[in-house]
Amino acid sequence: MRRMLLAALSRVLQGPAAAAAAAGRTGAVSEASRVLVASRNYADFASEATFEIKGYLKSALCATLLVHGSGTKLCCTHGGLTGRVAGAAVVYYCLLEVVVEEKCDLHRLEEGPSTTAVMTREEGLHYYKTMQTIRRMELKSDQLYKQKIIRGFCHLYDGQEACCVGLEVAIKPTDHVITAYRAHGFTYARGVPVREILAELTGRKGGCVKGKGGSMHMYTKNFYGGNGIVGAQVPLGAGIALACKYFGKNEICLTLYGDGAANQGQIFETYNMAALWKLPCIFICENNRYGMGTSVERAAASTDYYKRGDFIPGLRVDGMDVLCVREAAKFAADYCRAGKGPILMELQTYRYHGHSMSDPGISYRTREEIQEVRSKSDPITLLKDRMVNNNLASIEELKEIDVAVRKEIEEAAQFATTDPEPPLEELGNHIYFNEPPFEVRGPNQWIRYKSVS
Amino acid sequence: MAASAAALRNLAPLGVRLARLPPRGRAAGRLLQQRRGIRLSAPAAIQVTVRDALNQALDEELERDERVFLLGEEVAQYDGAYKISRGLWKKYGDKRVIDTPISEMGFTGIAVGAAMAGLRPVCEFMTFNFSMQAIDQVINSAAKTCYMSAGSIAVPIVFRGPNGASAGVAAQHSQCFAAWYGHCPGLKVVSPWSSEDAKGLLKASIRDDNPVVMLENELLYGVPFEMSEQAQSKDFVVPIGKAKIERQGTHVTLVSHSRPVGHCLEAAAVLAKEGVECEVINLRTIRPMDIETVEASVVKTNHLVTVEGGWPQFGVGAEICARIMEGSAFNYLDAPAVRVTGADVPMPYAKILEDNCIPQVKDIIFAVKKTLNI
Numbered sequence: 001m002r003r004m005l006l007a008a009l010s011r012v013l014q015g016p017a018a019a020a021a022a023a024g025r026t027g028a029v030s031e032a033s034r035v036l037v038a039s040r041n042y043a044d045f046a047s048e049a050t051f052e053i054k055g056y057l058k059s060a061l062c063a064t065l066l067v068h069g070s071g072t073k074l075c076c077t078h079g080g081l082t083g084r085v086a087g088a089a090v091v092y093y094c095l096l097e098v099v100v101e102e103k104c105d106l107h108r109l110e111e112g113p114s115t116t117a118v119m120t121r122e123e124g125l126h127y128y129k130t131m132q133t134i135r136r137m138e139l140k141s142d143q144l145y146k147q148k149i150i151r152g153f154c155h156l157y158d159g160q161e162a163c164c165v166g167l168e169v170a171i172k173p174t175d176h177v178i179t180a181y182r183a184h185g186f187t188y189a190r191g192v193p194v195r196e197i198l199a200e201l202t203g204r205k206g207g208c209v210k211g212k213g214g215s216m217h218m219y220t221k222n223f224y225g226g227n228g229i230v231g232a233q234v235p236l237g238a239g240i241a242l243a244c245k246y247f248g249k250n251e252i253c254l255t256l257y258g259d260g261a262a263n264q265g266q267i268f269e270t271y272n273m274a275a276l277w278k279l280p281c282i283f284i285c286e287n288n289r290y291g292m293g294t295s296v297e298r299a300a301a302s303t304d305y306y307k308r309g310d311f312i313p314g315l316r317v318d319g320m321d322v323l324c325v326r327e328a329a330k331f332a333a334d335y336c337r338a339g340k341g342p343i344l345m346e347l348q349t350y351r352y353h354g355h356s357m358s359d360p361g362i363s364y365r366t367r368e369e370i371q372e373v374r375s376k377s378d379p380i381t382l383l384k385d386r387m388v389n390n391n392l393a394s395i396e397e398l399k400e401i402d403v404a405v406r407k408e409i410e411e412a413a414q415f416a417t418t419d420p421e422p423p424l425e426e427l428g429n430h431i432y433f434n435e436p437p438f439e440v441r442g443p444n445q446w447i448r449y450k451s452v453s
Numbered sequence: 454m455a456a457s458a459a460a461l462r463n464l465a466p467l468g469v470r471l472a473r474l475p476p477r478g479r480a481a482g483r484l485l486q487q488r489r490g491i492r493l494s495a496p497a498a499i500q501v502t503v504r505d506a507l508n509q510a511l512d513e514e515l516e517r518d519e520r521v522f523l524l525g526e527e528v529a530q531y532d533g534a535y536k537i538s539r540g541l542w543k544k545y546g547d548k549r550v551i552d553t554p555i556s557e558m559g560f561t562g563i564a565v566g567a568a569m570a571g572l573r574p575v576c577e578f579m580t581f582n583f584s585m586q587a588i589d590q591v592i593n594s595a596a597k598t599c600y601m602s603a604g605s606i607a608v609p610i611v612f613r614g615p616n617g618a619s620a621g622v623a624a625q626h627s628q629c630f631a632a633w634y635g636h637c638p639g640l641k642v643v644s645p646w647s648s649e650d651a652k653g654l655l656k657a658s659i660r661d662d663n664p665v666v667m668l669e670n671e672l673l674y675g676v677p678f679e680m681s682e683q684a685q686s687k688d689f690v691v692p693i694g695k696a697k698i699e700r701q702g703t704h705v706t707l708v709s710h711s712r713p714v715g716h717c718l719e720a721a722a723v724l725a726k727e728g729v730e731c732e733v734i735n736l737r738t739i740r741p742m743d744i745e746t747v748e749a750s751v752v753k754t755n756h757l758v759t760v761e762g763g764w765p766q767f768g769v770g771a772e773i774c775a776r777i778m779e780g781s782a783f784n785y786l787d788a789p790a791v792r793v794t795g796a797d798v799p800m801p802y803a804k805i806l807e808d809n810c811i812p813q814v815k816d817i818i819f820a821v822k823k824t825l826n827i
Binding site: 241273 | 548551556562564589594601602604638641741779
């Protein structure tokens with residue numbers, strides 16, 4: 001099996017190089033990035049390699065499944081219980097244990113996350129639905145922006161869904177999350193309904209923060225935004241982690257930033273203090289390879305973002321595979337909760353859209369590159385294939401989910417476009433918290449607004 | 454860091470004992486009380502330095518609410534760069550009093566994040582000049598978050614430290630930030646003068662659920678002021694947003710904040726001998742500014758002089774003048790309002806130059822006489 005895996009690996013590694021030669025691309029793409037692209041072609045990898053899937057019995061309802069070589073399904077016994085395969089297409093198995101050749105580079109860590117991921121059918125459907133909802137929500141936002149119903153900044157997350165979903169399912173609702181401006185996915189994952197997100201984007205009073213914040217400033221319980229200043233959220237996240245440690249309730253904080261932000265000085269100041277004080281903070285670099293229009297090779301002397309924490313242990317994870325992200329996040333969360341201090345995770349991911357809606361996203365990267373990632377590493381496709389190929393769900397079932405998601409998004413968009421704008425009185429509110437009402441000056445001395453908390 | 458004897462003489466308001474002399478009488482009793490916890494019979498008004506007043510305020514608030522904690526450079530084991538937090542680390546330990554590395558942007562962000570998550574940090578800047586490195590966290594992360602989140606995230610934090618000119622510390626260490634922070638909605642900005650101001654405003658700031666910038670003054674730390682019995686209580690707070698009339702007068706209104714309040718009182722004493730009665734207003738709070746008290750005073754005196762240590766352009770005095778013009782008090786002005794400010798230059802080092810860059814008593818007297826046309 002190992003030989004087959006190695007053969008598959010070498011085929012995959014040669015692949016992009018051959019393609020590059022064929023396309024006549026110059027040596028502008030470095031060796032490092034070629035390898036990175038290769039490791040992200042998980043779908044290729046999966047279809048070439050042989051899986052050893054061990055059945056995992058959780059309840060009498062579950063049957064064990066052995067898939068061998070070419071994919072023949074066998075009847076088998078496990079621990080005295082016999083499961084029967086009624087018919088390959090009809091019987092779905094609750095649990096699936098997958099041995100994943102997880103590409104997980106480690107820094108100052110003896111062991112990495114588990115290379116086996118157990119995913120139940122329910123979990124798979126949940127991940128699928130959540131990622132699909134985020135995808136369609138972002139595409140709807142794109143549409144609304146082009147219709148000028150959304151204005152200002154709009155940074156879309158499509159392509160990166162596996163990151164926010166994988167992270168969310170690995171932590172508890174009582175844990176804390178803070179991220180930068182590409183935040184719609186996290187806002188949804190943390191519990192804000194789609195209609196409230198879209199209504200916030202369209203600046204209506206039904207928005208999750210009443211239209212006061214917009215795309216970059218959405219908040220909910222244990223989710224601190226949505227932050228517009230690149231890198232500023234990182235010290236904030238460490239501060240939240242300090243509060244977690246202070247209160248002693250075994251909570252942790254996920255502090256996210258991008259490959260562009262990773263070069264901010266305040267992040268290194270934060271690494272220092274987090275390590276010094278052993279704050280329960282998981283620093284997560286969502287490396288989508290471009291900081292606005294600048295590729296990582298042009299911005300960073302070291303693109304090993306998982307090592308940039310120096311004295312902080314780090315791991316680099318395939319951010320397009322929701323199970324990889326989940327296992328890595330669980331590993332990191334356990335590390336933090338054990339009181340060992342901060343840990344750093346780099347998620348290698350990709351955004352299909354440009355930096356924001358005003359960036360077409362093709363002046364600094366090729367359409368071919370975007371297409372390649374979309375066809376070979378799309379997180380939703382990856383999950384769908386995995387579920388269908390291992391009989392956790394049928395294509396029809398997933399299509400039904402797609403239809404339901406589309407409907408939900410349409411209704412949310414309908415709400416977001418018809419809900420009224422916030423009343424003018426809202427302008428002066430919430431300057432302060434828990435403060436008796438006072439007056440706020442408008443554009444001239446005769447215009448006054450009342451400010452209530 | 455201690456002011457020279459000459460500087461002390463310059464700034465000590467008339468009739469107040471210099472801090473250098475060992476305390477006697479009630480002050481000695483108070484010292485015993487502070488240092489050894491020995492309780493004497495309830496004291497009446499006593500002399501307390503601004504430093505001790507701040508220390509008391511921190512001590513009382515740390516004790517009162519376990520969510521309060523102090524962080525900054527040298528606040529713990531060094532007892533504070535200016536000894537404001539003397540004894541607190543020994544009493545409360547590492548969890549409540551935290552020494553930070555020299556990373557303003559980082560530790561300010563950490564403090565703001567901790568506030569968002571439910572703690573009540575007091576973030577000390579060794580001087581507010583260093584807060585410039587962290588100003589993004591103060592404004593964009595602290596001040597604006599309540600508004601952006603439509604009131605769902607509060608940031609109950611206090612940023613405090615010495616502000617403005619000191620003695621001989623030159624340009625990079627002498628800037629006044631009252632106008633900069635006072636500019637921003639979402640922040641509260643306070644600027645104490647006396648020990649009562651310092652203690653009461655710090656306690657009020659810590660108890661306030663909003664981000665408060667407290668601009669102290671290094672030269673005032675060692676100056677003793679009388680503290681009333683009421684002010685010695687553990688629940689004494691000075692309300693934020695309310696100015697105090699330090700001296701009643703009828704001919705001209707002097708409005709000031711922080712150390713120049715003392716200069717105004719000195720000028721008022723000199724002018725009183727010439728028959729000019731000045732009303733001296735101690736703003737106490739820069740934002741939200743109590744312009745009503747100033748207006749009422751101007752209606753009474755018909756003349757206005759603002760006094761501040763900061764630069765003139767876009768300063769606190771400019772704001773006061775603009776607001777007076779916009780309000781009812783304008784019709785009561787018999788002469789244009791006048792501003793006395795720091796000189797419009799980066800602070801030089803040589804003593805003769807530095808002395809002429811800050812508003813002195815003679816400058817205030819001159820401005821009053823100009824306004825009154827005498």
